[in-house]
Amino acid sequence: MANVFAFAEARSGELRKAAFEAVTAARAVADAKGGEVHALLIGAPGIAVSAEQLGRYGADLVIVVEHAGFAHYNPEAAAATVAERLRGGAYVAAFFSASAHGRDLAPRVAAKLGLPLAADVVEFDAAAEPMTAKHPINTGKVIATLTLSATPALITLRPGAVPPVETPRAARVEVAQPGADPAASRVVVREMTQGDSAKLDLADAPVIVSGGRGLKAAENFKLVEELAEAFGNAAVGATRAVTDDGWRPHSDQIGQTGRLVSPDLYVAIGISGAIQHLAGMRTSRTIVAINRDKDAPIFKIADYGIVGDVFEIVPALTKAVREARKSR
Amino acid sequence: MKIAVCIKRAPIMDVRFKVAAGGAAVDESGLKYDIADFDSYAVEAALKLWEKDKQGEIVAISLGPDTAQETIRKALSMGVHRGIHLKVDAVPFDGFAIAQALAEALRGGGYDLILFGKLAIDSSNGVVGAMTAELLGLPCVTACSRLDVAGGKGTARRELEGGSETVEFPLPAVLTIDEGIARPRLPTLPGIMAAKKKPLEVRPAQLGEQRLRITAMELPPERAGGRIIGEGAAAVPELVRLLQTEAKVL
Numbered sequence A: 001m002a003n004v005f006a007f008a009e010a011r012s013g014e015l016r017k018a019a020f021e022a023v024t025a026a027r028a029v030a031d032a033k034g035g036e037v038h039a040l041l042i043g044a045p046g047i048a049v050s051a052e053q054l055g056r057y058g059a060d061l062v063i064v065v066e067h068a069g070f071a072h073y074n075p076e077a078a079a080a081t082v083a084e085r086l087r088g089g090a091y092v093a094a095f096f097s098a099s100a101h102g103r104d105l106a107p108r109v110a111a112k113l114g115l116p117l118a119a120d121v122v123e124f125d126a127a128a129e130p131m132t133a134k135h136p137i138n139t140g141k142v143i144a145t146l147t148l149s150a151t152p153a154l155i156t157l158r159p160g161a162v163p164p165v166e167t168p169r170a171a172r173v174e175v176a177q178p179g180a181d182p183a184a185s186r187v188v189v190r191e192m193t194q195g196d197s198a199k200l201d202l203a204d205a206p207v208i209v210s211g212g213r214g215l216k217a218a219e220n221f222k223l224v225e226e227l228a229e230a231f232g233n234a235a236v237g238a239t240r241a242v243t244d245d246g247w248r249p250h251s252d253q254i255g256q257t258g259r260l261v262s263p264d265l266y267v268a269i270g271i272s273g274a275i276q277h278l279a280g281m282r283t284s285r286t287i288v289a290i291n292r293d294k295d296a297p298i299f300k301i302a303d304y305g306i307v308g309d310v311f312e313i314v315p316a317l318t319k320a321v322r323e324a325r326k327s328r
Numbered sequence B: 001m002k003i004a005v006c007i008k009r010a011p012i013m014d015v016r017f018k019v020a021a022g023g024a025a026v027d028e029s030g031l032k033y034d035i036a037d038f039d040s041y042a043v044e045a046a047l048k049l050w051e052k053d054k055q056g057e058i059v060a061i062s063l064g065p066d067t068a069q070e071t072i073r074k075a076l077s078m079g080v081h082r083g084i085h086l087k088v089d090a091v092p093f094d095g096f097a098i099a100q101a102l103a104e105a106l107r108g109g110g111y112d113l114i115l116f117g118k119l120a121i122d123s124s125n126g127v128v129g130a131m132t133a134e135l136l137g138l139p140c141v142t143a144c145s146r147l148d149v150a151g152g153k154g155t156a157r158r159e160l161e162g163g164s165e166t167v168e169f170p171l172p173a174v175l176t177i178d179e180g181i182a183r184p185r186l187p188t189l190p191g192i193m194a195a196k197k198k199p200l201e202v203r204p205a206q207l208g209e210q211r212l213r214i215t216a217m218e219l220p221p222e223r224a225g226g227r228i229i230g231e232g233a234a235a236v237p238e239l240v241r242l243l244q245t246e247a248k249v250l
């Protein structure tokens, strides 16, 4: 038996795409090695209704832990709950998301179990024995293949690296207790603010429209927002020059010390293309750059560049994109 | 306050890396090194906290070969008071092996806060801080982009996908530091002079067993790129056409 564990990440009572990615990855290993997928779902009372969705992506068993103390992310009690399950289960591998919460949770669990952790994995060999996984190092300029010679192999998956695949089944549900009293946690999340939920997150958006200092002022970011809206499936990003000046929050920053993104289309508006910015978006499938300086480094990696003034080009592009999508 | 900051020496990233003979390591020839990006934010955060009442001290700890001492000196020149060099022949990739050595060195040190970078820019793991906290049994908040400490407790902010959370914790605690917190100061000339005389203790590191290794390395494919299709708004129709027919993203 080679059962595989998946942490089903939820926020504010709802499963995140990260949960389906983890279950999909676990399914691949379980299929290669012949075992079951056990997904752990932690949340405030009521979270159990989401268990069925996990079956759709290949969970055979959903372990549901409900407690009022899990209304917000509760790192200490969550880590204790996951560790307890992994100790008892003889799992070959355990998948988490390399999301903000997953990156916090997984190393805690790893240390509790005395195990190494392969972090921010973009690809893995489900059948390999011992397991191997690819992980970008040095700001993505080198891809390392890691060999995990401890069981269970603990892995956090880069969001977007493993697209969810439906392999529906009726998952069994087991109700379990927290591995530690959630009310006794020393670290307490007092408040969570969520941006506009209608807006796509940088990790999920197929298109990212990003603005730099070339926009001159915070209010001109509406040009970027309008272009993103015209695409319909776009999120807005920024450079550090912009987040430093407070035009956009730090959470929008793309680059070496910000978010690493890899959308189908990345539109860089008034961005010079500093090496630290490129580190966060170089792996985008198609890159468009608009900059008035024909020698700006961003043009060296852009598939399509337009030289000129953003204040002239971006409104024209917004209009053209709107029309193109209408006539489709 | 007594604060420890764990810092790593890492290559400066604005180069083209090469894979060394053997295929499982980066060719180090020609690389320049500095304190890893987020670790310099952690040092800055420590200095800001200490400067509030200038009580206690800040200790920088780095695990590595002798060259780690350069990195510790850099932190000392920024204002850190003393250093501990945990000596190894080479820094392992397995973060848990590193965490075990750091926890051993930190245990019983009486630190109110132990700071780490959110992740080391070379390994890109982001695991050592939280692992060390677990091994020490201390509360831990990762990826703090804002920080407030007073009266034996603290409040931190963490960035989430599409949001943020405010987290409270008691001291002593382990924190890993994200970028938003404060721009790291540059060493001053007097700072560099003073750093030369600050104490730097060398101890053998007690690394854990390595069970996570890099067994191969490759460079990602180069981007073709570099194509300027026109100037001004006149180039927009051609761009839209290419996005539709060639890139197929519209």
Ligand SMILES: Cc1cc2nc3c(=O)[nH]c(=O)nc-3n(C[C@H](O)[C@H](O)[C@H](O)COP(=O)(O)OP(=O)(O)OC[C@H]3O[C@@H](n4cnc5c(N)ncnc54)[C@H](O)[C@@H]3O)c2cc1C
Residues within 6 Å of the ligand: A211, A212, A213, A214, A215, A238, A239, A240, A241, A242, A253, A254, A255, A256, A257, A258, A259, A269, A270, A271, A272, A273, A274, A275, A276, A277, A280, A290, A291, A292, A293, A296, A308, A309, A310, A311, B037
């Ligand atoms: C340790 C470290 C970490 C860093 N991490 C990051 C990171 O994570 N992310 C990041 O983005 N940066 C990061 N940086 C900063 C980075 O080095 C650059 O300073 C930053 O990316 C520049 O942002 P920018 O392109 O918006 O601004 P600039 O470099 O000032 O570029 C503005 C561009 O706009 C163009 N422009 C101006 N006006 C117009 C106009 N009217 N029409 C068209 N084009 C116009 C200009 O030609 C120029 O190319 C980091 C730096 C360091 C040292």
Ligand SMILES: Nc1ncnc2c1ncn2[C@@H]1O[C@H](COP(=O)(O)O)[C@@H](O)[C@H]1O
Residues within 6 Å of the ligand: B006, B007, B008, B009, B036, B038, B039, B042, B061, B062, B063, B064, B091, B095, B098, B115, B116, B117, B118, B119, B120, B121, B123, B124, B125, B126, B127, B128, B129
């Ligand atoms: N060799 C080391 N010496 C001291 N601190 C380290 C070392 N390696 C990692 N760290 C600390 O742990 C953090 C996270 O590292 P990592 O988990 O490798 O991304 C770094 O930002 C440092 O604060």
